[in-house]
Amino acid sequence: MGEVELLSRIQFAITAGFHFLYPPMSIGLGIALVIMEGMYLKTKDKKWEDLTRFWVKIFGIIFAMGVASGIVMEFQFGTNWAPYSRFVGDVFGSVLAAEGIFAFFLESGFLALLLFGWNRVKPPIHFLSTIIVTFGAHFSAVWILVANSWMQTPAGFQLVTKQVGETLVTRAEITDFWQVVFNPSTIDRLTHTIFASWLTGAALILSISAYYILKNRHLEEAKSAIKVGLIILIITSILQLITGHQSAVGVAKHQPSKLAAMEGHFEASAPAPLHIFGWVDTEEQKVKYGIAIPGMLSWLVHFDSSKPITGLNHFKPEDRPPVNIVFQSFRIMVGIGLFFILLSIVGTVLWASNKLTSAKWFLWILVFSVILPHLANQTGWIVAEVGRQPWIVYGIMRTSEAFSQNLSPGEAWFSLILFTAIYILIFILFLFLLDRTIRRGIGIYTKEDIYSKQKSLLEKG
Amino acid sequence: MDLNTIWFILIGVLFAGYAILDGFDLGVGSVHLFVKDDYQRRIFLNSIGPVWDGNEVWLITGGGALFAAFPNVYASVFSGFYIALFLLLVVLVFRAVAIEFRSKRESPRWRNSWDIAYSISSYLIAFLLGVAMGNIITGVPLNEMGDFVGNFWTLISPYTVLTGITTVALFMMHGTIYLAMKTEGEVHQKVVGWINNTIIFFVICYVSTTMITLVYVPHMSAPFKDNPILFIIPLLNMLAIANIPREIHHRRYGWAFISSCASIAALLALFAIGIFPNLVISNPNPEFSLNIYNSASSQRTLTIMLIIAIIGMPFVLAYTSAIYWVFRGKVKTEDLHY
Numbered sequence: 001m002g003e004v005e006l007l008s009r010i011q012f013a014i015t016a017g018f019h020f021l022y023p024p025m026s027i028g029l030g031i032a033l034v035i036m037e038g039m040y041l042k043t044k045d046k047k048w049e050d051l052t053r054f055w056v057k058i059f060g061i062i063f064a065m066g067v068a069s070g071i072v073m074e075f076q077f078g079t080n081w082a083p084y085s086r087f088v089g090d091v092f093g094s095v096l097a098a099e100g101i102f103a104f105f106l107e108s109g110f111l112a113l114l115l116f117g118w119n120r121v122k123p124p125i126h127f128l129s130t131i132i133v134t135f136g137a138h139f140s141a142v143w144i145l146v147a148n149s150w151m152q153t154p155a156g157f158q159l160v161t162k163q164v165g166e167t168l169v170t171r172a173e174i175t176d177f178w179q180v181v182f183n184p185s186t187i188d189r190l191t192h193t194i195f196a197s198w199l200t201g202a203a204l205i206l207s208i209s210a211y212y213i214l215k216n217r218h219l220e221e222a223k224s225a226i227k228v229g230l231i232i233l234i235i236t237s238i239l240q241l242i243t244g245h246q247s248a249v250g251v252a253k254h255q256p257s258k259l260a261a262m263e264g265h266f267e268a269s270a271p272a273p274l275h276i277f278g279w280v281d282t283e284e285q286k287v288k289y290g291i292a293i294p295g296m297l298s299w300l301v302h303f304d305s306s307k308p309i310t311g312l313n314h315f316k317p318e319d320r321p322p323v324n325i326v327f328q329s330f331r332i333m334v335g336i337g338l339f340f341i342l343l344s345i346v347g348t349v350l351w352a353s354n355k356l357t358s359a360k361w362f363l364w365i366l367v368f369s370v371i372l373p374h375l376a377n378q379t380g381w382i383v384a385e386v387g388r389q390p391w392i393v394y395g396i397m398r399t400s401e402a403f404s405q406n407l408s409p410g411e412a413w414f415s416l417i418l419f420t421a422i423y424i425l426i427f428i429l430f431l432f433l434l435d436r437t438i439r440r441g442i443g444i445y446t447k448e449d450i451y452s453k454q455k456s457l458l459e460k461g
Numbered sequence: 462m463d464l465n466t467i468w469f470i471l472i473g474v475l476f477a478g479y480a481i482l483d484g485f486d487l488g489v490g491s492v493h494l495f496v497k498d499d500y501q502r503r504i505f506l507n508s509i510g511p512v513w514d515g516n517e518v519w520l521i522t523g524g525g526a527l528f529a530a531f532p533n534v535y536a537s538v539f540s541g542f543y544i545a546l547f548l549l550l551v552v553l554v555f556r557a558v559a560i561e562f563r564s565k566r567e568s569p570r571w572r573n574s575w576d577i578a579y580s581i582s583s584y585l586i587a588f589l590l591g592v593a594m595g596n597i598i599t600g601v602p603l604n605e606m607g608d609f610v611g612n613f614w615t616l617i618s619p620y621t622v623l624t625g626i627t628t629v630a631l632f633m634m635h636g637t638i639y640l641a642m643k644t645e646g647e648v649h650q651k652v653v654g655w656i657n658n659t660i661i662f663f664v665i666c667y668v669s670t671t672m673i674t675l676v677y678v679p680h681m682s683a684p685f686k687d688n689p690i691l692f693i694i695p696l697l698n699m700l701a702i703a704n705i706p707r708e709i710h711h712r713r714y715g716w717a718f719i720s721s722c723a724s725i726a727a728l729l730a731l732f733a734i735g736i737f738p739n740l741v742i743s744n745p746n747p748e749f750s751l752n753i754y755n756s757a758s759s760q761r762t763l764t765i766m767l768i769i770a771i772i773g774m775p776f777v778l779a780y781t782s783a784i785y786w787v788f789r790g791k792v793k794t795e796d797l798h799y
Contacts, residue, residue: 061561067514068557072550074524078539079546082608085539089532090758096529097766100522101773108518109777109784112511116798120787160759165605171532173759404540406608415547422551426558433565 001400007412008080008403011419016385017378018423019073022066024377027141027194028201028232029059030134035228037127050443051221053118055205056130060115061433067108068426072419079415084392084402090173091157091180092147099143107136138194145190146181151393152384153254155183159396172396188250189384192243196380199236199340200373205229207370208438210363218442223357226366230347230356237340244337245300251387252301255394256310257319258387261326263297265311272297272309277331280324285313287327321389329379329386336376343369464763465753468530469737471770475526477729479519480590481635481722486513488636490556490583491629492655493576501648502576503564506799508643508792512785513560517553529766533607533756534740541601541609542593545616549589556582564799584629591628595621597736598678600744607741607751620673627666631728634659635721638705642714645791656709656717664702680742681735691734698727 033055040048077085113121113129121129156179157172174180206229212222252259259265264280264287265272274297278290295305312320343365350356357363392399486509493505528535539546556579563575599620602611637659640652674681685691701724708717736742740756743749757763 064514064557064561067517068554071517071521071553074521074528075539075546075550078524078528078535079543080540082536082540085528085536086532089528089535090762093529093532093758093762094765094769096525097769098773100518100525101769101777104518104522105515105777105781108515109781112515112784113787116511117787119795164607164755167606169606174762174765177765404536404543406540406610407543411543414544418547418551422554426554429558429562433562436565 003409004405004407004412005400005403007409007416008407009399011080011412011416012076013385014416014420014423015069015072015076017381018427019066019069020377020381021374022062022069023137023141024193024197024200024373025062025204026059026066026201027134027137027197028199029055029062029204030130030137030201031198032201032205032228032232033059033130034134036225037130039224041123041127047221047224051225052130054221054437054442055225056114057437058204058434060111061430061437063111065426065430069423080404080407080412081392081402082404082406084397086169087171087397087402088151088393090171091150091154094174094177095143095147095150095180099140103136103140103143107133107140110136141194141197142190145193146183146186148384149186149189150180150183152189152388153184153250154393154396156180172393184254185247185250188243188247192240192247192380195236195239195243196373196377198232199240200377202229202232202236203340203370203373206233206366207368210366211438212442213357214360214363214367219357221442226357227351230344230351233340234344234348237337237344240337241341244334249301252309255388257312257315257321258326258383259301260310260312260314261321261323261387262330262383263309264323264327265297265309266313267311268314269308269310271295271306272311274300275327275331278327280327282323319390321387326383326387329382333376333379333383336372336379339369339372464760464767465757466738467767468526468757468763469733469740469753472523472526472530473729473733475519475523477726479516479523480729481725482516482519483513484587484632484635484725485509485639485718486516486636487583487587488632488634489640490580490636491587491633492637492640492652493580493583495655496648496651499569499572501651502572503797503799504644504648504792505640506560506563507797508640510799511788514557515781515784517557526766530758530763531740531751531753531756532758534751537603537607537609537751537756538741541603541611542596542616544613545589545592549586552582552585552589556586560799564797587629587632588625591625592616592621594628594732595624597741598624598674598681598732600742600747600750602745603741603743603749603751605749607749607756620677623666623670623673627663627670630659630663630666631725634663634705635718635725638709638714638718638721641709642718643790643792653709657706660702660705667702684734684737694727694730694734698724698731701727 033052036048036055037052039045040052110129110132113126114133117126117129154172156174156176158175159170160173161168161170163169205225209222209226209229212218213226248259248262251262263272264275264278266285271294273292273294275287276291276293278287278292280286281288298307298309299305301307301309312323346362347356350359350362388394390398390400392402489505489509493502496502496505524535559575559579559582563572563579566572595618596616599618601609602615604610634656637652637655641649641656644652685695701720704720705717705724708714708720738754739750739752741751743751758766
């Protein structure tokens with residue numbers, strides 16, 4: 001692999017991985033905001049208003065980070081992956097147009113009302129803005145996932161070759177818009193990603209609320225928020241099991257080389273076991289040091305433990321993805337998913353026995369489990385993207401043909417170092433802002449509020 | 462009119478929308494350091510507070526539309542202008558971050574540092590956009606595949622530096638007028654005092670750019686020679702600019718702002734007419750130029766996108782106007798979110 005190709009790949013992995021910290025949180029928080037503000041309009045209880053305002057602030061910070069890192073994402077298709085852009089431009093054109101016109105403008109326009117409109121519009125209009133921003137966030141996920149799913153399972157296009165100067169240039173041209181949109185993996189992957197985002201948002205709410213309860217602050221608000229978070233968590237952790245299974249079955253059908261890498265399955269066509277954990281030895285072509293359930297993978301895919309699964313040896317060596325990273329990432333993601341199901345069950349039991357907000361050990365688990373959905377999101381994308389290799393568009397275009405040939409290694413190093421440094425900087429700033437907002441707490445917004453609060457504390461004390 | 466031409470115009474409209482909208486908030490950024498008082502700086506910042514993020518979406522959508530309608534241009538320009546584009550991205554990210562962070566701590570040093578970062582980024586964004594425009598006007602070296610064969614320094618010439626400075630001047634004028642519209646009291650008086658200077662600065666740059674373009678870049682004026690009716694656009698442009706001091710004199714800042722918007726739109730129209738039907742002119746070897754036909758997506762894609770645009774754009778314009786309407790009027794102390 002050439003230097004420019006490797007640097008472009010690393011840069012894409014870093015920018016995409018960094019960007020994807022934020023959209024899931026905004027999508028998930030959006031849902032929670034709709035619930036909280038809806039409760040406020042219904043009950044007129046100030047607790048819900050304070051909660052909404054607090055989470056809107058955090059939403060605003062996260063959203064700004066998502067926009068800043070997202071601009072880079074969009075432009076680097078052109079900068080580092082020019083041949084890819086020429087190849088897919090015609091297919092992605094309509095999808096991108098829909099994204100821009102139906103989702104981006106909607107999100108950012110109404111975000112202004114959500115963040116700054118409290119004194120300018122009536123509460124129902126503000127609530128409407130919250131709903132629209134949340135809808136916009138979901139809608140932009142739809143179009144991005146459509147584009148990425150098309151790269152996994154291309155459909156609704158034809159290859160057209162043209163002569164440019166002395167060389168022949170091939171590109172994919174759209175033949176059916178709806179086949180592109182509803183390509184075989186869109187629905188599975190979209191639902192899996194949306195519910196992952198809800199879960200990510202719920203984990204954030206649970207973490208901060210649990211922290212407040214442990215610190216004995218904002219008890220009333222935090223107890224209400226923790227219930228909102230837990231309800232979302234219970235629903236999504238179960239839905240993730242279903243959509244995850246659906247996705248895996250889809251992968252087995254449409255991207256057999258990816259499934260084989262996920263399971264470290266080498267034999268070209270044989271019934272396959274399910275490894276709980278292990279280490280894939282690609283030299284000896286087997287999974288070592290692990291526990292396996294014989295026939296389980298075949299059963300999961302076909303409901304028959306004796307049916308064969310296509311293995312890596314079915315593919316030419318140059319058509320196989322890296323195995324161990326996909327194998328391990330998949331296990332981390334699934335493990336975290338199972339952990340959240342367990343957490344939901346424990347939470348439900350505690351809630352039923354009225355101990356939800358008094359069981360300290362449980363609250364501490366909630367505080368720290370905020371990191372886990374992000375780990376699952378990142379490893380999930382590693383499975384999806386590394387598992388698709390060596391293809392950038394599965395079966396049609398190789399990643400090694402897709403990077404910009406006219407870049408020099410110096411240019412690629414320049415952008416990679418620059419952006420890594422900037423992302424580290426803004427990530428630190430993000431944590432700083434988040435920490436500050438949490439410290440300030442719920443229900444305190446202006447200097448005057450802080451002064452009056454301090455004053456009343458002094459008078460009491 | 463064929464689909465390719467329609468998309469040329471639509472992308473032009475998106476970039477004009479971006480220039481008009483982000484133009485004023487970049488302009489506000491460029492005069493940010495002219496006031497020293499923290500309260501006044503916050504008034505400046507909050508005049509663009511609810512809208513700057515949305516304004517940048519026009520750039521994202523413009524970039525997306527370029528990718529969609531003319532993928533070859535998107536691929537060639539972005540991979541070719543690699544260093545320049547990453548510099549632009551850096552300053553865009555930095556500016557966003559600076560706006561978010563500057564008011565989060567009381568410390569004057571903290572605020573001053575972010576203010577400087579914010580203002581410098583605002584200048585650099587305007588300048589880099591102007592340099593890009595200058596390069597599209599003069600043309601850049603392309604090979605027969607449409608790939609850029611120069612390097613970063615190829616893009617910097619006296620002419621492109623001049624178009625960069627002109628863009629800075631244009632946005633400065635535009636932003637100052639916007640501030641005059643959004644402020645009151647002492648800070649308002651200050652801002653109004655700057656307007657004439659910014660107009661003079663812009664007119665000097667504009668006249669120089671025009672003269673040099675007429676002499677050295679004859680292809681930009683050729684369409685006007687062939688179709689004299691097009692002279693109505695530069696005429697309208699000059700009328701719009703001349704109208705600004707008149708409206709300011711009568712304290713009709715809203716109308717002055719509309720005039721300024723009109724002059725930006727007219728400038729971009731001049732630019733678009735000059736390069737049509739090319740999108741990136743190849744210099745030397747004009748036969749390698751990327752135009753609206755050899756770099757376009759298929760007719761089917763252009764049709765589908767047009768349907769999407771026709772359905773979506775009226776909504777976008779309606780709610781964007783409604784949101785600007787909600788945030789109309791002078792910036793008040795209780796609006797200080799940043």
